[in-house]
């Protein structure tokens with residue numbers, strides 16, 4: 001089976017544990033204002049690659065991934081090509097390769113039975129899901145990404161039920177996703193899930209801006225400064241406060 005691929009990277013260090021072979025898929029239905037990969041949005045273009053070709057590329061540098069690394073699919077939005085993911089991760093599992101899925105969760109839809117069958121097939125093949133929650137508040141999420149967050153939040157519960165390890169990633173953008181109340185609410189929400197293994201609070205940067213210029217798209221966050229890394233730790237602490245509060249409540253309830 002072929003997937004529509006934007007690019008491959010042999011030595012990824014920020015896309016999951018260890019050193020990783022990273023597959024960037026082409027196509028994403030979200031339009032996050034801070035996206036630094038607008039060149040992956042179009043559902044057309046990219047290059048068609050078979051799962052065997054991708055694994056051949058992986059094996060060319062396989063010794064480098066033995067430090068607890070493996071293969072990550074990111075994007076774009078990988079779940080828009082779920083059949084391709086099932087085949088690719090199925091082969092990874094046969095070959096003992098650690099699999100990571102970096103996703104926005106936007107394709108998850110509990111009301112779509114055929115799609116849920118595919119999710120049920122995929123999940124046993126995924127060792128780790130890195131889930132980007134863009135905003136915990138439904139209205140702000142819509143404003144930021146042009147899509148609702150309802151099913152994304154349900155995806156967390158689903159992963160928890162399926163016992164799939166989950167890392168939550170949250171990009172902190174000055175004036176847009178740095179409100180302490182929402183950061184706490186995010187923590188309070190994810191704190192309920194036992195499969196939560198890590199939290200990445202990522203600083204917004206402006207490096208994507210030039211890609212917008214090249215594509216002739218207006219940059220939606222023009223003038224918004226990069227996130228000050230000295231404030232970032234304090235912001236992450238707000239999310240952790242929410243997690244701790246939820247976990248304390250849950251332990252008192254037991």
Ligand code: SF4
Nearest residue numbers: 028030032035076104
């Ligand atoms: S989900 Fe990712 S690739 Fe898609 S628009 Fe948002 S940041 Fe960009």
